[in-house]
Amino acid sequence: MADGGCAAINTKIEEGEGGYILEDVPHLTDYLPSLLTYPNPLQDNPAYSVVKQYFVDVDDTVAQKIVVHKNGDRGIHFRRAGPRQKVYFKSDEVHACIVTCGGLCPGLNTVIREIVCGLHYMYGVSKIIGIDVSHGGYMGFYSKNTVTLTPKVVNDIHKRGGTVLGTSRGGHDTSKIVDSIQDRGINQVYVIGGDGTQKGAAVIYEEVRRRGLKVSVAGIPKTIDNDIPVIDRSFGFDTAVEEAQRAINAAHVEAESTENGIGVVKLMGRYSGFIAMYATLASRDVDCCLIPESPFFLEGKGGLFQFIRKRLKENGHMVIVIAEGAGQDLLTESMQSMGQQDASGNKQLQDVGFWISHRIKDHFAKEHNMAITLKYIDPTYMIRAIPGNASDNVYCTLLAQSAVHGAMAGYTGFTCGPVNGRHSYIPFNRITEKQNKVVITDRMWARLLSSTNQPSFL
Numbered sequence: 001m002a003d004g005g006c007a008a009i010n011t012k013i014e015e016g017e018g019g020y021i022l023e024d025v026p027h028l029t030d031y032l033p034s035l036l037t038y039p040n041p042l043q044d045n046p047a048y049s050v051v052k053q054y055f056v057d058v059d060d061t062v063a064q065k066i067v068v069h070k071n072g073d074r075g076i077h078f079r080r081a082g083p084r085q086k087v088y089f090k091s092d093e094v095h096a097c098i099v100t101c102g103g104l105c106p107g108l109n110t111v112i113r114e115i116v117c118g119l120h121y122m123y124g125v126s127k128i129i130g131i132d133v134s135h136g137g138y139m140g141f142y143s144k145n146t147v148t149l150t151p152k153v154v155n156d157i158h159k160r161g162g163t164v165l166g167t168s169r170g171g172h173d174t175s176k177i178v179d180s181i182q183d184r185g186i187n188q189v190y191v192i193g194g195d196g197t198q199k200g201a202a203v204i205y206e207e208v209r210r211r212g213l214k215v216s217v218a219g220i221p222k223t224i225d226n227d228i229p230v231i232d233r234s235f236g237f238d239t240a241v242e243e244a245q246r247a248i249n250a251a252h253v254e255a256e257s258t259e260n261g262i263g264v265v266k267l268m269g270r271y272s273g274f275i276a277m278y279a280t281l282a283s284r285d286v287d288c289c290l291i292p293e294s295p296f297f298l299e300g301k302g303g304l305f306q307f308i309r310k311r312l313k314e315n316g317h318m319v320i321v322i323a324e325g326a327g328q329d330l331l332t333e334s335m336q337s338m339g340q341q342d343a344s345g346n347k348q349l350q351d352v353g354f355w356i357s358h359r360i361k362d363h364f365a366k367e368h369n370m371a372i373t374l375k376y377i378d379p380t381y382m383i384r385a386i387p388g389n390a391s392d393n394v395y396c397t398l399l400a401q402s403a404v405h406g407a408m409a410g411y412t413g414f415t416c417g418p419v420n421g422r423h424s425y426i427p428f429n430r431i432t433e434k435q436n437k438v439v440i441t442d443r444m445w446a447r448l449l450s451s452t453n454q455p456s457f458l
């Protein structure tokens, strides 16, 4: 598993005027100092010849803090993503592989497609393989088959949900994976996955460096949960929030069509409640949004049951959106806690949607002066097993091209992603050090509370 060692190898700090700090990413020449460089083939590419300043300046960096004070420190910056004047791989030298890990996410196939097309059309690379379909994910590295990826093969995969390469959880065996990379002569590894996957990519990078291999390891952050820090948001999140509207709308129609109707919708979000929060804000038909970051309770003064009674009296119906990771502490009190984990070590959740629906029905069944009608909708996998929407598809294209430009320029040990809208290369340790969570003392959560008028349960 990734450990402090990752941070040690990964840390390249440069300081400048006014409290400027560059958290740089590793480069192949950090441990292979005499690598040759080649002119970037993009300079002869007609599509890009029109662009005046196409190559990113080597000193371009992106500020993590954009709300600043006149005399305040400039703070942390990351290396800006994009094509460099010089590359460290000749086109026919590149042997790239792509692997997808963890849960499905809208736009996964778009990232695959755009890595293949970017390598092929921008850099003239023709040797690209996908890590094994039958054993997707990290396990695929040490199974036998791989799939050859060409622009023709991937042409329309962005219109399909899921991943054409398959995915998996668990099975990360660093030395077996790097053996496979070495044996196959792979020298660029594109790892598409969430927080767990990026931890896996970090230890692969460390082992590659330890062996002194000329292999660029590039991470592309992926998860519908948006639980990855530093980047503005994870791809697929926008599509998931948009798709969740259908379930919330159905719950609202069911609820408003009967007296004391309650619609309950459970959305994904194992540790972070971003999908539930943004879907609630987008819908405006939700009366209560429950997320893992904001504890709540059912009984007594200020509890959920009291709020439901009040809302039904005022409005005759209501909608509750609950993230699947919310209320798990309450379940473990009342149900046999499974306490199990999935193959990657993520906690296995109990079905909080079913539990809370049962508890609400049970509570009001005993209250003879208020009969309710509750409909429970669980769209869980429907919001992620779909293609990316237009916005996510464009975002996936930029992510994929950032990764390709970075690897070709010899950067390694990085996750690419937008920081304040500018694509950057972020050291693995900054991505893996914590999970992005909803901050319930932030103004965005206050906006939610004021839109639902739910109790803060604090």
Ligand SMILES: Nc1ncnc2c1ncn2[C@@H]1O[C@H](COP(=O)(O)OP(=O)(O)OP(=O)(O)O)[C@@H](O)[C@H]1O
Pocket (backbone or CB within 6 Å): 001, 002, 101, 102, 103, 104, 137, 138, 139, 168, 169, 170, 171, 172, 193, 194, 195, 196, 197, 198, 199, 200, 201, 203, 222, 223, 224, 225, 343, 344, 346
């Ligand atoms: N600390 C770690 N070190 C090495 N490999 C890891 C680590 N954590 C997770 N992995 C591997 O990364 C892969 C994906 O991890 P996981 O199943 O947690 O999904 P994820 O990447 O977090 O994506 P999502 O959150 O969208 O499901 C798995 O194969 C898992 O074994």
Ligand SMILES: O=P(O)(O)OC[C@H]1O[C@](O)(CO)[C@@H](O)[C@@H]1O
Pocket (backbone or CB within 6 Å): 102, 103, 104, 169, 194, 223, 224, 225, 268, 269, 270, 324, 342, 384
């Ligand atoms: O794909 P699995 O193993 O069913 O896990 C589902 C989990 O994956 C995610 O979709 C992404 O981490 C979570 O929102 C959800 O809890």
Ligand SMILES: [Mg+2]
Pocket (backbone or CB within 6 Å): 102, 194, 195, 196, 223
């Ligand atoms: Mg994860």
